[in-house]
Amino acid sequence: MLRRALRLGLGPGLLGRGLGTHREGSTLAWDGKVSEIKKKIQSILPGGAWSPLCDTSHLPPEHSDVVIVGGGVLGLSVAYWLKRLEKQQGAIRVLVVERDHTYSQASTVLSVGGIRQQFSLPENIQLSLFSVEFLRNINEYLAVVDDPPLDLQFNPSGYLFLASEEGATIMENNVKVQRKQGGYVGSWGQTSDVKEEGAKVCLMSPEQLQKKFPWINTEGVALASYGLENEGWFDPWCLLQGLRRKVQSMGVLFCHGEVTRFVSSSNHMETTSGEKVTLRRIHEVHVKVDRSQEYQPVECAIVVIAAGAWSGQIAELAGIGKGPPGTLQGTRLPVEPRKRYVYLWHCPQGPGLEAPLVADPSGAYFRREGLGNNYLGGYSPTEEEEPDPGNLEVDHDFFQEKVWPHLARRVPAFETLKVRRAWAGYYDYNTFDQNGVVGPHPLVVNMYFATGFSGHGLQQAPAVGRAVAEVMLEGRFQTIDLSPFLFSRFYLGEKAQEHCII
């Protein structure tokens, strides 16, 4: 009763300091004092989180059903779909642990932000198809009461892949697969028996290419595939903030900390053929608070690794990969950070507003940025010239020596350009086959992965989040079957490789 009275007192009538500042003079200090006293009383009464002995409000809760390590777009997507697919509201307690709340090194916000369906693996195509449908209807998926709608700034300008003679056959086969993908991708507002068209991609010969994009130099190009619909680029920061806002409104707890330890227990068991395996189960996650030695053991039932470029380190903490090499126990999670540079330049005579994201057969790519003749682009270095991923310093000579020649060759207007800005970001690079790792680990029974997408994680994040949530709640993939992306492929040696030109 007392508590209700106090809460009414702290309601719209007396907003404490906020309203107090609008009043004048002598009543100001008194109102502030009264509201502070009320706040103190309210926190002491049962139900308040204040404890006189030590204040633990900065620590995560002692127990959470699911702990998601990593608060980037993949982690938030998993949290969103978990909350969306749980059968009753508030059934599962989810905690997202993020080390850096400014996302200064996160791959999500440093990404170029492109989305395409032009992959060769059907699973990748389906993931991108659902993701673009999610992004188109983002204000229905991520609507929060009383908050403004999201403006993703989705530019549906498409992707243009150029192929030389050698790559032309691969490109044709890929386009066939892309066109075939369709069927029910579980989209919002569609009836279940409408068969969706697959990706809309058109193949162009060099003459058609020259006619459509006169600024391209078609030397060395045998075939081009141009995505007509559902491809382009968007603002990843907006997606991240939208997901964050929605996920917080659905009741997911955020924690600012770093995972330092997993406490687990092992079970020695035998398979049906008599082999001995050791299955492990994680009981607790130790989350260390920033800039302090304090940590909180969070008791959990499930752990999801969505830590992006640092997923390899987190997996090692959990003991994945500690064993004789060549066995399932010794199979590491092969995700490591790789630094990629993105350069922003200005070219007054450059391609116009219709320019898609052009991917050269050499590996260089660029896209239009904004309306002022600015362009973003980069180039994936070869294995030997991989930059050191220790920091995010930009190497400007890389642009001069490696990127510019290819750009200038492909688009003659780029011979005169001026680099305005540059930054570097990490790929969560899967050294095995450069595609994502999704799903449970065969030995650590309650650990799930949603990482390792090597540069196309952002565009597949909504669909991957849904897939992981389905495996956690139902036990299997229901809408998009991502079994080729399970962890066990690292041990079995089955590469899910993209036969793409880049």
Place this chain on the structure above:
Amino acid sequence: MLKFIIPTIMLMPLTWLSKNNLIWINSTTHSLLISFTSLLLLTQSNDNNLNYSLTFFSDPLSTPLLILTMWLLPLMLMASQSHLLKEPLARKKLYITMLITLQVFLIMTFTATELILFYIMFEATLVPTLIIITRWGNQTERLNAGLYFLFYTLLGSLPLLVALTYLQNTTGTLNFLLMQYWTQPLSTSWSNTFMWLACMMAFMVKMPLYGLHLWLPKAHVEAPIAGSMVLAAVLLKLGGYGMLRITPMLNPLTEHMAYPFLMLSLWGMIMTSSICLRQTDLKSLIAYSSISHMALVITAILIQTPWSYMGATTLMIAHGLTSSMLFCLANSNYERIHSRTMILARGLQIFLPLMATWWLLASLTNLALPPTINLIGELFVMMSMFSWSNLTIILMGTNIVITTLYSLYMLITTQYGKHTYHVNNLTPSFTREHTLMALHIIPLLLLSLNPKIILGPLY
């Protein structure tokens, strides 16, 4: 009665002076032996109560409850072994001491002759329970839960103290045996109304009655397993036992005063059963089902017919064993998966088949399957309520259907269906856990062969 109390008190030095690896074995075995001696109380030589002294007595109402209480202590000790593994030795001994103190107070409550001794022990049981909930519970919400539990019960029972002092002053005695013959019929005046309320509210809060039940889901869910067991099995029955003792002194006022509480209980049964269908937390589901069963007991006690009294006492014993078993099962789940959410641990029958049998039996007894004593209790209550008013059959029938629904829902969600991936390597069930479940269900099933010992004094 001292032959139970003194050995139980002596369990405390036994715990503190035992060798480190023997504390559990010693305390469990000795408490089991003491519980066997409680069966002696079943032989009543005549219709009067079995009087041991001026302070203690036992009659066919308190005997089954006493046997239940003493049977539960070894079970609680067995259930607590796993979650106390990592604690330092002194804390383990402290925990066991809390349980033993609680046991002593409970024995004295159920056998007290003087109502003041009953009241003191009634309040004294709150202290060890509060300590167990707030110190050894699992989440941060346990502090809140402890406060709710303590203050609800204290505020409810303070008027009882006043009423008992008043009765002592007017009647000259609070000895239960004398009170039965000495009380005057109460007329419907305001002061008598307040006295009726004062006497009954403590027990209504304890049962709990539907409007005053908020403490129960919190306390049951946040308590450790032994706390949940003793709360569900015995502490709730304290309220029922108190009501059964006090109502003979409040006639004929009960016929008028009972109406609002009857309505609350009848409606509350259906409400709490329906809430069970929407629960995602397993322990919370079992806690709400406790409220639903106890609402039946309240209605039975308030209409004061011989059949309803028999139904109430049977239902109390049956529910005690069933609820305690369900909490033990939920705890065995929790110790493996570290989460109480039901949808995260599904399809367990494939991994733990024998535990699935116990789940099946517990769910079947919870939904009052014939010929268990749960059914006997519910049936007696239903029949007496029907004869009190024909319309109650609609509400009670609905309640039985919804009880079946949520018991089966709980069973199907946890045991059957497709399992999720992360339940792959559950540690197999321990023999200790199987013993625990067996020791719960065997008395329950055996009692269906001879239910007359739990049918209470009016049989």
